[in-house]
Structure formats: C-alpha cells, structure tokens
Amino acid sequence: MAGGHAQASTTPLLCLPLCLLVLLSSAQRATGMYLDAGGTHETFSGGTVPESFSVRSRNSSNSSGAGAAFCRLLSLQILDLSNNQLTGELPDCWWNLQALQFMDLSDNSFSGQIPAAKASHNCSLESLHLAGNGFTGTFPRVLKGCDSLATLDIGSNNFFGAIPPWIGTQVPSLRILSLRSNNFTGVIPVELSRLSKLQLLDLANNRLTGKIPVAFGNLTSMRNPEIVSSTASSLDGSTYQDRIDIIWKGQELIFQRTIRLLTGIDLSGNLLSQCIPDELTNLYGLRFLNLSRNHLSCGIPGDVGSLKNLEFLDLSCNELSGHIPQSISFLSTLSIFNISNNHLSGRIPGGSQMQTLTEPSFYRNNSGLCGFPLADCPTTSPASDEKTGEGEDQWLYYCVTAGVVFGFWLWFGLLFSVETWRCALLFSVDGMQSKIMKKVSHIDQFISKSSNDQYTM
Template sequence: CRRRFAAGRPGPATATTYKWASCRPNNSLHSNSNHGRTFSGGTVPESFSVRSRNSSNSSGAGAAFCRLLSLQILDLSNNQLTGELPDCWWNLQALQFMDLSNNSFSGQIPAAEASHNCSLESLHLAGNDFTGTFPRVLDHCDSLTTLDIGNNKFFGAIPPWIGTRVPSLRILSLRSNNFTGEIPSKLSRLSKLQLLDLANNRLTGPIPVAFGNMASMRHPEIVSSQASALDGSNYQDRIDIIWKGQELIFQRTIRLLTGIDLSGNMLSRCIPEELTRLEGLRFLNLSRNHLSCGIPKDIGSLRNLESLDLSCNELYGNIPQSISILSGLSTFNISNNHLSGKIPTGSQMQTLTDPSIYRNNSGLCGFPLEDCPNTSPASDEKTGEGEDQWLYYCVTAGVVFGFWLWFGLLFSVETWRCALLFSVDGMQSKIMQKVSHIDQFISKSSNDQYM
C-alpha cells in the first residue's frame, strides 16, 4: 500500500496528532506529498485532502490545520464537514489551492490580520452555508485566479474593488447567493476575466455597458497561460458551471472556457450593443430577467458563440438576421418574450428544430413554427395605399394653402389687385368681341338661307 497521512481523533484533553499509516481506510485524511516539516510525530504535508465518496465524514476541520505552515494545497471537498472556519486559517501563508466546496460549513468567512499575505491562487467555497458579505479577506489577493463562492448565503452588494484589487481573476462565480444592488462596472477592468457567473441572485439595474471592454472575452487568445504553483501537482483547477443546460465540471479545458451567465436576476433595460464586441464568448445566458428592447442587431458578431439563452425577458421586435451566421450555435432559447416577425433562416438555424425554444412569442412565425401568413403582397399593397393617401393629403393641403395665400395677397396688395382686375376686364372684352363676331356670322348665314 502507498503511505497515507491519517489523523487521529483528539481526546478530551489531548491535542490532535498526525501519524503515518500503512493503508488509508475509507474516508480518512490523506496527503499527496511527503515533503514538509516535522510536526507531532509526523510530517507536515504540502498537500492535504479529505476525499469521501460516501460522504460519511462529519467531523469538523478544526484549528489544527493552522499549524500546517507549509501547506500549499488543501482539499476538503465533498464531505459532511460542519462548523465555522477558525480565524487562524489565514496564517497559512503558503496556501495556494483551497477547496472546501460541498460541505456544511457555516458562519462568516473570518477576517485576516492587517499583515496577511494572500498567496491563494484558487479558492472554492461553493455548496456550503457560509453567510455574511463578500469576504473582505480576498482584498489584495494579487495571485487569485479562480474564485467560486456559489451556492451559499452571502448577501449585500458586490464590491467594486474586485475589479482593481484582485487583478489576476480569470474565473469569478458568485451564483446562487443573495447578492443585491447593481453589477459594478469596474468588473470590466479584470483584463484576464474569461468566466463571469452571477446567476440566481437579486441583482438589479442594467447590464454595464463597460462589459464590452473585457479584454479576455474580446480576444480569448490573450488569456494568461503563466505557470502556476499547481502545475506538476496532482491537482488541477476546476469550475462547476451550467453549460448548455447541464451542470458540468470543467478542468483540463478550463482555459478554453469563455462566457457570461447573469440569469435569474432582476436586471432591466436594454441588452447593451457593446456586448457584441465580446467575440470570444462561447456562451451567454441572460435569461429570467426583466430585459427589454430588442436583441442587438449585431449579435452575429459573437462568432464563437455556442449557447445563447435570452428566454423569460421582455424583449420585443424581430430576431436579427445576423444570428443566422453563428455557425457554432447549438443551444438557443428566446422563449417567453414579445418577439415578432419571421424566424431567420440559415444553415445553422435550420438545425434548431425544437419549437419550444420560440414558445410564448405570439408574433413569431416560420420554421420550426407555423409558416408565416402569405400577407407580404397585401402588406406591400397596404403600405403603398397608405403612402398614396399621404401623398394626396399633402398635395391637397398644398393646393389649398397656396390658393389662399395667393388670394390673400391679391386683396392685400393694391397694385396686384388692380392689375388682376384690369387683366380680367381685358380678357372679358376680348371674349365679348369674339362672341359678337360669331353672332354676326350666324345671323348672316341665316339670312342667306331664306334668300
């Protein structure tokens, strides 16, 4: 058997001790490294984890971990660990990877001392009962690239300082908490951010226009590939997200993942046209909000988009024709809006054959829904008739206005009035002269007939 690092259970008056065991029983503590400093008859490991497939480990983590000063990787995920985190945990100055996800930890995240030197690169606290505001202990964590605190009970506003004091963030997941207020526009300053998940909170206000400036989402090829302290170890960074409607864990391909999930909030106003600059996005989920206006007309600029969900909003207008050029789009949902018009056609749109992705948009028609009524000619005729009517109205109004203007000028300007009357008299005398000549001719003709 490989040697495993096991923890004995402390007695009422004894300290926790660590020792080596020949084999690891189920749900025991084990180490991934044999390097470190001597401590209580054993060796302080650089990598320490608790793995429990049966989830039967219900003991608290305890403050004994605070003495593992050389610890770099701590994985206690997927157990039934309870209690609050001790204040001394942040004394682990060498800690770079910490995963406490999917346990029953509770309480607030303890604050750190002013002299705290944050060495964390990856922090996973998801799936617990942590509460309080956003952990202030993460302020100035310059090396932190992954932060997942989803599925907890955190509340309050998302602090704007994240955008400037945690500059290395590539993955930020705050989903399924109770965060309120508006999304800070300063998050757009995270030049390396490639995944933003704020779903299922109570966020309000508009989507920041500044999100269109996120460098790593506009040009994913510049995503940082710097070496990490985790490289070469048995651990790889990972993230659990909703991908194309399914909850998946990304690990080895995490650097290729780029997307935004703001679903399940109370966001309002229009979808910023600036979001169409994020050409590197692979998924965009804005569903279950109160977004209005129309779908951005340049949505086709998101050429790498594979999943787009805009369902359950208040969007109206037509579906932009540019969406048909998204050759990689395989998941699409715009149901429960107020959209109208014909569904765009195209090579990729023809593969989206599920009518439910368009349901509850009473004005939509075309494949895969019912064919649009053959009202195009009639519509054109109606439009033409309307234009003709407006033309008639304009001409009539112009004639009437011109007549009265001319008529008014004639009676208001004496010289014009006199000239007009003289002209009329002259015309009348000429007509009378011609009429008299005709009468004479007729009379002469009559006399000649009787002769």
C-alpha cells in the same frame, strides 16, 4: 474477516483529529499526512511541514479543534477538504496560512461568516472554492488585496448585500468569478469590466437589479480569447488542477482540463432590466451567454452574428420584442438557441445552421414568430392589399394638401416682405380695377341709352 477489513478501512478517518494533535504536539519535529480518495495514509517527517493536505469524498466530520489544528501548517500550499460532511465555522486563524495557494472547502456543511484577517495579512491564494455550503454575511472582505487570486467560487451559499466595486481593482488577476445562487442585491458594478483576465463571469440566481453594464463590452480576455490560453499559474504541474462547476447547455458540468477554453457570461435568474447592450457583441471569444429569466426589453442586438465562437445563447423568459436578427444565421457553432417566453415576431431566419435548431419549445410563447420549426408564415391576403392601397391614397392626399398650403403661405409671405413685388401686385390690381370700371361704365351707358329710347317711343 469482513468485519476486520471494514474496521481497518475506516481507521484513518477515526484517527484524523488525533493524528492532527500528534502532528502539532512537537515543536522540534513537524509531521504531516496526506489522505487521498483511495484511503492511503502516509506520514512525512524530518523537519518540514507537508505542502498539500487532502481529504476528499470520505464523509468525514469536523470539529472546531481539528479545524484550528490546520492553522499551524504554515507551509501548506494545497488544502482540499471538498465533498465531505464537515460542519461548523471557519476559525479566525485560517488566514495565518501565508503559503496557502489552493483551498477547496466546497460541498460541505460549513456555516457562519468568513472570518476577517489581520491588517498584516499577506494573501497568497490563487484558487478559492467555498461553494455548496451555508456561509453567510456580505462578500468576504478578506479577499481584498489578493493580487494572485485567479479563481473564486463562492456559489450556492447565503451571502447577501451588494457586490463590492473593489473587486475590479483589488483582485486584478481574477479569471473565474462565480457568485451564483446567493442573495446578492443591487446593481452589477461597472468596475468588473476592469478585470482584464476575466474569462468566466457567473452571477446567476441572485436578486441583482438595474441594467447590464455597457462597459462589459471591454472585457479584454472575452474580446481576445487567445489571451486566456497564455495565462499561467504556479499550480500548473502540481497534482491539483483548477476546476469550475457551471451550468453548460442546461446541464451542471465540471470543467477542469479544458477550463482555459471556457469563456462566457451567465446573468440568468436575476431582476435585470432595460436593453441588452450592443457592446456585448464585441466579446468575440464568448462560448456561452445566458441572460434568461430577467426583465430585459428592447430587441436582440442586430450584430449578434459577430459572436463567431458562440455555442449556447439563452435569452428566454424576458420581455424582448422585434425580429430575430438575420445575422444569427452566421453562427456556425451555435447548438442551443432559446428565445422562448418573449414578445418576438416575424419570420425565424433561415440558414444551414438554423436548420439544425429544430426544438420548437425554444421558440414557444412568442405569438408573432413563424417559420421553421414553427408554423409557416401566413401569405398576404387581398383584403390587406386593399387596405394598404387605401392607406397609400390617404397619405398622398395629405401630402398634396400640405404642399398646397405650404406653397400658398410661402408666396404670401414673400409678397409682403419684398417691396418691389408688393408694388407690382398693387399696380396690377389697380390696372385690372380701371379696366373693369371702364367696362362697367360702357355697360351703364348702354343701359341708360336703352331706357331713354324706350321712354321716347
């Protein structure tokens, strides 16, 4: 009985390629099937192709013939083959599925490049998940012109090259863009700031260089989070809900029903440099911001306290310097604040919310930081007070000397440039000289008279 039950439970999987061939063998009668995670097997017939097909978490294998078989399901709208052991490359005919809106091939072992589409290709995709495979090549050009594409997750693959600027104009409906854990290089295109509906940008763990675009401060949905909740999709109300897998507060989590409440930027694990743009503090809807493990310098933006919805801020492993802005204490929702491995100094700001961030490791390797939860800041010593007084006296001496020199040359310059002053000075000098000469002549006469009287005697 046990052996028969095991055989019966695996029969649908062994028959999957055969069922597909039977499905496509008749041009007069279209037949489809839906295989869910529970293993139920249903057959639909009567002249219409099924609108959804799912084989999830069944450890199924794949062959090129079975993959190509899907290309004739022209009315297919939802395709979910995630979390299996499917291998091989995608056939060129996949993009013939003109009605396909949701496609999830994530967490398999697919490889090769994403096939190109014909010039007449009409992209109807709204959600595409290819994460967790072995796809390679540059960013898929087949997505150019996908006006309805809202979610794109191609993370954890082997894509390389630059992120194309045309994403900002040719995929205008993007709400979620995840390119994490690939080999993308070059700078972050400033054109991404044109994605007015973008609410989540994940470019972590690539090899991106340059600076964070200042124009990111203009991302509309991140500035005005109420726009996100009003965004609708044609997949709403179906058996499938869009989802995204991100690193949230140090843990890998899947967001599904609450995806529209998720707003954030993750640029960690790259080679970004220069300052953190102050304009990022205009993104009032941000719930998380991760800029860790880069080469960012300068200081933390002083107006960081304006990000009232921020729950997770990670700036660790950079080259930031200066003080922690006092405005950080205004973030009442902040629960993770990691600034370790930088060059920050000064006292850690106080405040009720900062008193809850008690993990010392989040502040470590900043030799100049002090205050709770680290050691108390040292008090000012008398020696330092004396040095300060000496410094003030020295500066006073320099200022007085500079004032005297400047005043002398100012008076001297005016004297020789104004004729009346110059004549008055010369007359005064002549008068003084004549007085001196008269006194000298009197003294001379007195000396001469004294000498004559001495000789007469």
